[in-house]
Amino acid sequence: MVHPLNRFMNLSLQIKSFSFELLRSLKTSQGVLTKKEGWLLHLQSDSGKSGWGEIAPIHQEKLKICDEIIKNLGNNFSRETLEKKLKYFPPSIGFGFGAALAEIDSLIDFGSSKNWSKISQTAFLLPTDQSLISKLDSTLKNHSNESEELTFKWKVGILPNEIEKKILDAILSRLPANAHLRIDPNAGWDRNQAKDWADYLIGEKRLEWIEQPLPSNDIKGLKALANHIPIALDESLLDNPSLRKSWKSWQIRKPSLEGDPRILLEELKRKIGFRVISTSFETGIGRRWVEYLATLQQEGPTPTVPGLGIGWCPKSQLFSKNPESVWEAA
Ligand SMILES: [Mg+2]
Incomplete structure (x- = not known):
């Protein structure tokens, strides 16, 4: 290297x-x-x-x-x-x-003509409180004229399971046929619960994946689920990095948390698919990497929108695209 x-x-x-x-x-x-x-x-x-x-x-x-x-x-x-x-x-x-x-080493060229800083499409993170359905409705309404396919991410395992299943029905009844849904229990389900949701969602074309349904070390359970429904690994990849080589389905890759980014950069340059780029709320300096890698991902064999977490960080020079401005603001 x-x-x-x-x-x-x-x-x-x-x-x-x-x-x-x-x-x-x-x-x-x-x-x-x-x-x-x-x-x-x-x-x-x-x-x-x-x-x-x-x-x-x-x-x-x-x-x-x-x-x-x-x-x-x-x-x-x-x-x-x-x-x-x-x-x-x-x-x-x-x-x-x-x-x-x-x-x-100029392995990455933030000054290049590559339009990395123009990346704006992201999965919309749904709120986890009572405002969820109204937020979903307003987002659908605001984007109804656009040809882009909308992607929503929903974090579950927070409210009682029965309530979340009712919310799932409400979400599915509203999502247009070309929208996508990512469901993320953040390792909060057990095998029975995960199987119950997977059975319910089998054949649901709008489901892009279920993200880390089981604890990060339950690789056997995760593999069994992945035989029936798309399963994306997130926490498992941080706890057991060797899975980044072996897990064939989707991988949620958080550059700023996973280690030396030259490895992921190389994977994306080699056009390895099924990686999706996600923020972990970086300053402008880390953010450049998230956006650059997300742009490379979109040029690869399995383009899908990143999770950029837009609207979560305050507006200040700490989030500038110019590293010197970020440095001054810290
Ligand atoms: Mg996740």
Whole structure:
């Protein structure tokens, strides 16, 4: 992966911390996410090339270990040292440094004519409170004149099962034939419940997939379900990265949480299908990667809309497409 002449490159590192509150809190069957915290990094090679990265683990308790690792690295080190350590770092650190190194190596060209920053189509995340149906109705109405196929994502496993099944009927009765639905229990179902929903949804053409219906380590149960209905893995891929090589159906890929992004970049450049790109609420620096990779995904064999989480982050320069503006705003 590393050009032999680049191995001995010396790097200097600047670090800055950031934090922001989401405009709304994200409720899943596993808990509530209200804010993101982490570090921006600016890596410079001795030849003056710049690369930018972001480190922001989704679980707050990982911040301390990330802080220690970053402090121990110091501000000057060789590329060889960094590359050797990278695969042992927590994945959020792997993302930050891998992203910066990829930019120094021009593996990714944010200044190119590729229209990565124009990507706007996203799955609409439905609210999980009483406003769900009215939000669904208004979104359908606002987009009724467009030829684009609408995709909705619905997080379940939050309300009692019987209520969610009634809501499912209400959603399906409203969705036009060309709309898509992604259902995400965030690992919150057991095998019986998952089978019940899968049986009910078999043959439902508007269902794009059920996302991570079972706990991340229940690979046997997930495989059994995938024989009947499209199953996308999400949490399983973070807990067991080798599944990124072996899982043949959909994979929800969250670049900023999964580690060195050069691996996913390479997969998409090789046109490997069934990967869908999802945000984990990044600053502008991480966001560039999410949008760039989502653009590559759409040029691949299985184009589908990413989950960009539009409207969840505040409006500020911290979310600018220009990394220097993001740095200044942190
Ligand atoms: Mg998910």
